[in-house]
Amino acid sequence: MGVKLSLRPLWSREATTGLIAGKQAAAWTTLVVECMMVLCRCGRQSVVFLGSLVMCTRGGFFRAMLVGCLLAWGAEAQAAGPKIYIVTDLEGASGVYSWAQARDNKSKETPLGQKAMEYFMGDLTAVVRGLHDAGAGEILVLDGHGAQAIVPHLMPPGAKYITGLPRPNPIEGLDGSFAGVVQLAAHSMMGTRDGVLNHTQDSVRENRYWYNGVESGELAQVAIYAGHFGVPTIMVSGDEATCRESRKFFGESCVTVAVKRWIAREAAVLYPFAETREALYEGAKRAVAAIPRCKPYKPSLPIQAKKQHLVFEGPEKEPRVVTKEVTIRDALHIYSF
Numbered sequence: 001m002g003v004k005l006s007l008r009p010l011w012s013r014e015a016t017t018g019l020i021a022g023k024q025a026a027a028w029t030t031l032v033v034e035c036m037m038v039l040c041r042c043g044r045q046s047v048v049f050l051g052s053l054v055m056c057t058r059g060g061f062f063r064a065m066l067v068g069c070l071l072a073w074g075a076e077a078q079a080a081g082p083k084i085y086i087v088t089d090l091e092g093a094s095g096v097y098s099w100a101q102a103r104d105n106k107s108k109e110t111p112l113g114q115k116a117m118e119y120f121m122g123d124l125t126a127v128v129r130g131l132h133d134a135g136a137g138e139i140l141v142l143d144g145h146g147a148q149a150i151v152p153h154l155m156p157p158g159a160k161y162i163t164g165l166p167r168p169n170p171i172e173g174l175d176g177s178f179a180g181v182v183q184l185a186a187h188s189m190m191g192t193r194d195g196v197l198n199h200t201q202d203s204v205r206e207n208r209y210w211y212n213g214v215e216s217g218e219l220a221q222v223a224i225y226a227g228h229f230g231v232p233t234i235m236v237s238g239d240e241a242t243c244r245e246s247r248k249f250f251g252e253s254c255v256t257v258a259v260k261r262w263i264a265r266e267a268a269v270l271y272p273f274a275e276t277r278e279a280l281y282e283g284a285k286r287a288v289a290a291i292p293r294c295k296p297y298k299p300s301l302p303i304q305a306k307k308q309h310l311v312f313e314g315p316e317k318e319p320r321v322v323t324k325e326v327t328i329r330d331a332l333h334i335y336s337f
C-alpha cells in the first residue's frame, strides 16, 4: 500500500481559518471532505477516527481541534506502519524435505540446493508482499540459515536483507523499535517425533537445549532474543509440527502457516507452491493485524540452561552424549551456549 501522508491534507488552512473565524459549517465541510480522502487511503483502521469525527459534529472549536489532532496522529501512525523483522531458515520452506537440499555449504553448490533456495525465496516474497499490503512499515530480513539462503536477484522489493557471515550479532539490527518477528521457513526442535528435518542448531551433533527445564528449539531461541526487546513472534511458517511447536510456545495469537506434513524425517507430503504462497501472503496480512494480541516470549531470568549433544570418538567415531549446564543472565546471550 505504501501510504505516505502528511498533516497537510488533514488540517488545511481553509479548515483551520474557518474554525477560528467561527464559520463552523464551511469548516466542517472542508474537514470532513479532507478526512474522507485520507480515510479512503488509510483503509479499515481509520474507521475509528471517522467514528470520532461523526461523534463530535455537534461540538465546538476545541473538540474539533482534538479530533483533528487525533486524525492527524492516526494518519501518521498508519503512514509509518509497524516495523517487522523476519528471521529466515531453509528447512521449513515449501518444497524442502531432505538434508541434501539444505544441510551445509556443499548443498548450496548443487542444483538441488540452489532450487531449495529459490523455493525459499518464493515463500519470502509472499510474506514480504503480505506484510507490505497489510500496512507494515520497514521490513528487515535476516538470512538465518547457517549456510545462508538469500538469493540477491530474487529479493522482493519493500524490505532490506541482511546476509553473510560472520555477523556482529546473532539477530543483527533487531531492537525495541520493531513491532513483531516473523519466523519463516522454520523447523521443529531436535527429536520432534513428526518433524520434517527436525533439529536444533546442529543436525549432526543432535544438539538439544532446555531453558528453565523446558526443552526448546530454534523457534524459542529466536523468541527469547526478541523477547529481550519486548518484541513478540507474530507469525511462524514451516511444517505442521513446527506450527504446533509455535502454538505451544507463543499461543494461538501467533499466526502459523504449514507448508508440508511429516512422513519421515526426510520425507513429507508437500503442499503445492501456489497454495502455500497464497497462505503465506494471507498469513502475513493476518500477522500484522495480530500484533496487539501477541506477547513477547520471556522465560524468567536468570535462565538455567542445559545442552546435550553428541561427540564422536575413537577410530569407529562412536557417538557419546555430552551434557553441559550454565546460567544465562542476559537473554541476548542465548546463542552463546
Ligand SMILES: [Zn+2]
Pocket: 089, 090, 091, 145, 187, 201, 218
Ligand atoms: Zn534452523
